[in-house]
Amino acid sequence: MAVQRTETISIQRATEGAAAISLRGVVKRFGKLTAVDGLDLDVPNGICLGLLGPNGAGKSTTMKLLTAQAIADEGAIEVLGFAVPRESKRARASMGVVPQQDNLDEELTARENLEVFAHLYRVPRKDREAAVEDALELAHLTDRQRTKAGDLSGGMRRRLLIARGLVHRPALVLLDEPTVGLDPQVRAELWGLIDGLRSRGTTVLMSTHYIEEAERLADDCALMSHGKVAARGAPAELIAEHAGERVVEHYGPPERLEAVERLAHAAGLPTRRTGTSVSVLKAETMPHSLIDDLGPDGVRRAANLEDVFVVLTGERVE
Numbered sequence: 001m002a003v004q005r006t007e008t009i010s011i012q013r014a015t016e017g018a019a020a021i022s023l024r025g026v027v028k029r030f031g032k033l034t035a036v037d038g039l040d041l042d043v044p045n046g047i048c049l050g051l052l053g054p055n056g057a058g059k060s061t062t063m064k065l066l067t068a069q070a071i072a073d074e075g076a077i078e079v080l081g082f083a084v085p086r087e088s089k090r091a092r093a094s095m096g097v098v099p100q101q102d103n104l105d106e107e108l109t110a111r112e113n114l115e116v117f118a119h120l121y122r123v124p125r126k127d128r129e130a131a132v133e134d135a136l137e138l139a140h141l142t143d144r145q146r147t148k149a150g151d152l153s154g155g156m157r158r159r160l161l162i163a164r165g166l167v168h169r170p171a172l173v174l175l176d177e178p179t180v181g182l183d184p185q186v187r188a189e190l191w192g193l194i195d196g197l198r199s200r201g202t203t204v205l206m207s208t209h210y211i212e213e214a215e216r217l218a219d220d221c222a223l224m225s226h227g228k229v230a231a232r233g234a235p236a237e238l239i240a241e242h243a244g245e246r247v248v249e250h251y252g253p254p255e256r257l258e259a260v261e262r263l264a265h266a267a268g269l270p271t272r273r274t275g276t277s278v279s280v281l282k283a284e285t286m287p288h289s290l291i292d293d294l295g296p297d298g299v300r301r302a303a304n305l306e307d308v309f310v311v312l313t314g315e316r317v318e
């Protein structure tokens, strides 16, 4: 891996102090629909940034703009110091892309899938075997390296997909909804793998619509709604600023929910609605008079990023 490492280091040096990814005023339209709408986003080197938003918020389109699979109508994009799309070939050489759709070659073994990509990414021949071994190990697939991709379980395939994006030891990895549709146990396994990338110093941009995934993995989150970033910060900071520490949920018929909202707003506290409940946020700051007025039937829980998202955008993430 000597040559590969040197390349990676020189690229990191070229961007030292700068952001691994920078988008300024980026717009992408599909006919009349504006999927990305004046997006400004910086991803500093070495962090995991969670791009959190509901289906249709523009997360996948943003990922595609970074790899030049889609071309922006307006704005400026830089990836690892390279202007995209003009220098996208050079940017792509140092980035790993893990797509939402599984596009492994079913007829090839796990190992062969990685070998093909090591070749495509121009890992020097003498380093290729070590690169493949390393990726297999990272994805805990060494034991299954001779199994055809088509015969692997869903979780193993997803791990292989991630390993394939890492085989050239990229400085930056784009993960588009890495655990979508997987069961909780497999999801937790993948979280371990993604966490491992961070500790290697790899910059990660991960889109997700799972609140827990963003809270667990992301150093920083960008909450995306209608093609823009509605808020940006560390999950704990965003929660503290917009939702406080605790939330009290009140259930009841519509008139009861309206009364709870009226009383909370009069006391200056934000609320969020679900079908059958109203959550009063920043509950730790509730005056005693409001606690008395609302009554004892509220259910207490910790505030989370979903609360923040709803307060800021009026939408739900999951």
Ligand SMILES: Nc1ncnc2c1ncn2[C@@H]1O[C@H](COP(=O)(O)OP(=O)(O)OP(=O)(O)O)[C@@H](O)[C@H]1O
Residues within 6 Å of the ligand: 030, 033, 034, 035, 053, 054, 055, 056, 057, 058, 059, 060, 061, 062, 177, 209
């Ligand atoms: N190739 C395309 N042609 C037309 N419309 C598109 C195309 N790609 C995306 N869109 C539309 O752009 C909007 C943003 O889609 P995008 O896939 O970026 O959202 P997302 O946040 O990634 O959601 P998801 O998790 O469902 O992928 C959606 O309304 C989508 O239908």
